[in-house]
Amino acid sequence: xxxxxxxxxxxxxxxxxxxxxxxxxxxxxxxxxxxxxxxxxxxxxxxxxxxxxxxxxxxxxxxxxxxxxxxxxxxxxxxxxxxxxxxxxxxxxxxxxxxxxxxxxxxxxxxxxxxxxxxxxxxxxxxxxxxxxxxxxxxxxxxxxxxxxxxxxxxxxxxxxxxxxxxxxxxxxxxxxxxxxxxxxxxxxxxxxxxxxxxxxxxxxxxxxxxxxxxxxxxxxxxxxxxxxxxxxxxxxxxxxxxxxxxxxxxxxxxxxxxxxxxxxxxxxxxxxxxxxxxxxxxxxxxxxxxxxxxxxxxxxxxxxxxxxxxxxxxxxxxxxxxxxxxxxxxxxxxxxxxxxxxxxxxxxxxxxxxxxxxxxxxxxxxxxxxxxxxxxxxxxxxxxxxxxxxxxxxxxxxxxxxxxxxxxxxxxxxxxxxxxxxxxxxxxxxxxxxxxxxxxxxxxxxxxxxxxxxxxxxxxxxxxxxxxxxxxxxxxxxxxxxxxxxxxxxxxxxxxxxxxxxxx
Amino acid sequence: xxxxxxxxxxxxxxxxxxxxxxxxxxxxxxxxxxxxxxxxxxxxxxxxxxxxxxxxxxxxxxxxxxxxxxxxxxxxxxxxxxxxxxxxxxxxxxxxxxx
Numbered sequence: 001x002x003x004x005x006x007x008x009x010x011x012x013x014x015x016x017x018x019x020x021x022x023x024x025x026x027x028x029x030x031x032x033x034x035x036x037x038x039x040x041x042x043x044x045x046x047x048x049x050x051x052x053x054x055x056x057x058x059x060x061x062x063x064x065x066x067x068x069x070x071x072x073x074x075x076x077x078x079x080x081x082x083x084x085x086x087x088x089x090x091x092x093x094x095x096x097x098x099x100x101x102x103x104x105x106x107x108x109x110x111x112x113x114x115x116x117x118x119x120x121x122x123x124x125x126x127x128x129x130x131x132x133x134x135x136x137x138x139x140x141x142x143x144x145x146x147x148x149x150x151x152x153x154x155x156x157x158x159x160x161x162x163x164x165x166x167x168x169x170x171x172x173x174x175x176x177x178x179x180x181x182x183x184x185x186x187x188x189x190x191x192x193x194x195x196x197x198x199x200x201x202x203x204x205x206x207x208x209x210x211x212x213x214x215x216x217x218x219x220x221x222x223x224x225x226x227x228x229x230x231x232x233x234x235x236x237x238x239x240x241x242x243x244x245x246x247x248x249x250x251x252x253x254x255x256x257x258x259x260x261x262x263x264x265x266x267x268x269x270x271x272x273x274x275x276x277x278x279x280x281x282x283x284x285x286x287x288x289x290x291x292x293x294x295x296x297x298x299x300x301x302x303x304x305x306x307x308x309x310x311x312x313x314x315x316x317x318x319x320x321x322x323x324x325x326x327x328x329x330x331x332x333x334x335x336x337x338x339x340x341x342x343x344x345x346x347x348x349x350x351x352x353x354x355x356x357x358x359x360x361x362x363x364x365x366x367x368x369x370x371x372x373x374x375x376x377x378x379x380x381x382x383x384x385x386x387x388x389x390x391x392x393x394x395x396x397x398x399x400x401x402x403x404x405x406x407x408x409x410x411x412x413x414x415x416x417x418x419x420x421x422x423x424x425x426x427x428x429x430x431x432x433x434x435x436x437x438x439x440x441x442x443x444x445x446x447x448x449x450x451x452x453x454x455x456x457x458x459x460x461x462x463x464x465x466x467x468x469x470x471x472x473x474x475x476x477x478x479x480x481x482x483x484x485x486x487x488x489x490x491x492x493x494x495x496x497x498x499x500x501x502x503x504x505x
Numbered sequence: 506x507x508x509x510x511x512x513x514x515x516x517x518x519x520x521x522x523x524x525x526x527x528x529x530x531x532x533x534x535x536x537x538x539x540x541x542x543x544x545x546x547x548x549x550x551x552x553x554x555x556x557x558x559x560x561x562x563x564x565x566x567x568x569x570x571x572x573x574x575x576x577x578x579x580x581x582x583x584x585x586x587x588x589x590x591x592x593x594x595x596x597x598x599x600x601x602x603x604x
Binding site: 028029030034035036037043044045046047048049050053055061062063064065066067084086091093095143144145146156157158159160161162296298301303305306307308309310 | 516520522559560562564565566567568569570571572573574575576577578579582583585590592593594595596597598
């Protein structure tokens with residue numbers, strides 16, 4: 001177990017310097033350079049063509065839709081789109097790609113020089129500089145057999161499934177990120193989360209981290225702080241942490257590396273430039289491959305493919321179709337809905353912003369929509385271990401809210417109706433009818449019950465008449481019980497006070 | 506004469522996974538140097554206003570529609586494999602990692 005320095009102490013001594021590479025798998029129908037289905041579940045080695053196997057004589061052809069997606073993403077990242085961009089071969093020998101090279105982009109990426117605005121949990125806004133976004137192909141999947149549980153070390157042989165080989169990727173590379181300071185772990189998480197929101201908003205990727213649709217490699221180094229007036233210390237040696245497959249892991253991995261590197265440097269040691277593997281179970285990173293000769297990829301222009309020269313018209317067409325940027329959208333919604341920071345943060349964290357938008361669009365008040373989604377529905381989803389969006393539709397929630405607004409349901413009854421809707425008993429109105437759950441709003445029925453309750457509790461009636469209105473509670477309780485809870489307690493209270501004076505002595 | 510060294514040849518051979526004998530390294534160092542010199546004659550006519558060419562035919566934007574086509578069966582895919590387990594290619598365990 002590596003020695004770790006206290007996080008606050010590490011920040012006193014060092015400045016964290018970050019950089020991220022995020023790979024996005026595009027949700028096109030076919031692969032980047034072949035017309036095989038872009039689908040890598042299912043039977044191994046069935047979603048492939050000769051191109052994906054690198055068979056002699058096969059030639060790649062660029063998927064036009066993947067290029068459009070990449071341009072849209074570049075624009076959403078505030079990048080310039082290259083007037084001419086080219087594909088290049090990245091040469092390496094590893095069986096995850098049968099060709100012995102990956103088709104990528106090197107010095108002429110499709111998009112470059114952008115920035116992404118990221119909001120941190122403490123409300124701080126941070127601009128992450130984007131160096132480039134380039135197109136490339138994904139690699140096949142290796143399963144290591146023998147030795148320790150699927151790890152490379154000790155494996156006897158490996159099995160290769162090329163279904164994922166050739167799946168279109170966009171790799172987003174940030175510039176060096178300074179100034180995150182103690183927020184570095186939160187920034188890492190917020191950045192990846194924002195990228196996810198952007199690609200989901202564009203509809204160009206499923207962006208499920210647990211499925212590898214969105215993968216983050218986190219680069220981090222520490223720079224020793226120097227006293228004021230002295231020149232800054234040179235940048236430290238960086239490590240690249242891979243295998244971070246959840247937003248939470250991104251945050252934890254950065255925090256861990258800061259603490260690990262700080263302990264080594266403070267002991268007078270040096271950081272080895274290497275890739276490190278994040279282990280979700282232990283919350284640690286372990287050393288991977290040191291940077292070496294193997295990084296000499298001998299890029300050269302891909303002779304089998306032609307340059308991509310997007311027309312100004314295409315770029316403008318895609319720019320016009322861009323959805324609102326996540327940060328701007330959040331700010332607008334928060335203002336429109338008149339939510340507090342905390343309320344909006346809760347909603348964002350629940351991942352149910354779109355559901356609330358649709359519920360509001362279906363007629364519900366924003367506060368009510370938020371309350372139902374982040375309250376009862378989220379709780380039920382949590383208890384059942386399912387996604388909240390699978391339980392009810394925004395329209396059903398809006399209908400439920402409308403029934404409460406109309407006085408047909410109290411909150412308590414509405415929860416029972418929601419339970420019925422989730423159980424598949426129909427629309428809220430159908431559940432109300434079938435279960436007979438509507439509020440008794442017929443004053444005649446209420447008054448009869450109130451009179452009975454008052455007359456059976458003469459001592460309470462006397463107290464109310466003496467002005468001790470808090471005594472009414474006992475009567476209200478009895479009436480609510482008689483109505484099986486299907487009455488509006490506030491209305492009952494009004495009527496109790498009225499009847500107490502109206503009844504004959 | 507281009508400065509190709511024996512170290513560079515050894516490095517390239519290693520990257521390309523080509524085993525070379527010491528004699529081959531000596532002869533290839535000299536041959537690669539000659540080839541480099543020959544190719545370098547291009548620089549005599551290339552001027553800064555001539556962009557580098559990556560493709561001999563001046564075409565661009567050749568795209569494919571995003572429509573699924575014919576795929577191989579696993580059996581076809583594995584037909585040329587030196588070794589397989591019936592559905593996947595079987596390769597020697599390599600110490601290294603995915604890129």
